[in-house]
Amino acid sequence: MIYNRKCYILSVIIFLFIGISQPLSAQSIKTQKGEASWYGSKYHGRKTSSGELYNKNKMTAAHKTLPFGTKVKVTNLDNDESVIVRINDRGPFVGDRIIDVSEVAARKLEFHAQGIGNVKVEVLELPEDYKPQNAGIFTIQTGTYVTKQHAERLSEKLKAFDKHLEIELTDELVRGKKIHRIKAGRFESRQHAEAFNDLLKEEGLSGLVKEA
The missing domain is CATH 3.30.70.1070 (Sporulation related repeat)
Structure with missing residues (x-):
């Protein structure tokens, strides 16, 4: 990115x-509401901030502060569609957006065509080695x-x-x-x-x- x-x-x-x-620390973030965006083919195969290679077909996402490996539930507030993604990248750094999901996640949430979605992000599980x-x-x-x-x-x-x-x-x-x-x-x-x-x-x- x-x-x-x-x-x-x-x-x-x-x-x-x-x-x-x-x-916003991992301890203080339980639920966030705001705009989500997505990133796809342009970044497919590139290294993420965690060191993993980005795969547009995997259920992953970028978040500004949550530890890598954190699992979150992202719900599209306009249609109640939801997915579970794993944080493995940093971002988004545009406006007040709170999360940047993979292309496949955006398609499942049904805001792929619009580019931006109104979402709720809920922390489900922190990584085992989180300190x-x-x-x-x-x-x-x-x-x-x-x-x-x-x-x-x-x-x-x-x-x-x-x-x-x-x-x-x-x-x-x-x-x-x-x-x-x-x-x-x-x-x-x-x-x-x-x-x-x-x-x-x-x-x-x-x-x-x-x-x-």
Whole structure:
């Protein structure tokens, strides 16, 4: 679902730093209502965000936050048709759409021709290895400094780059000396963290992607 590198990175930024002001975690999402879209032949055989190859004939879907492997029931509110799909991709990053289903799922829900459907999404089953709290959360360690002044200077540059970016400045003792570490952002996948880090790299502000 990547049109080009720049478009993808901008989509990630919009989602992560504007839409995440009120994040929806796997624990908080039980039922959602909103617009659904679908994707098909253009992406058939391409790698999804989970690493799987997309198959337009399988009952899968893309969701912004639910863990990969989550099974959800999607119901078309206009005709009560429903399907069960497994989340294996990220998206959609267009407007307020809440889920992007496979082509076969869209056909069964009977909104394939329209392109958009009014749906309800219900979480049925989380993956067995799902861990709440910080599991699967990644951040970018953008710097380690001996002086707090230098750390604050970088923090200001990061804020100037994106005012929505969450910055964490921490102090640690290493061999008896205080050091200051800067962490930028909280990302729900390594892929999203790496994509944003690529954008920071163009401004000389990149760091190391680490699990939070």
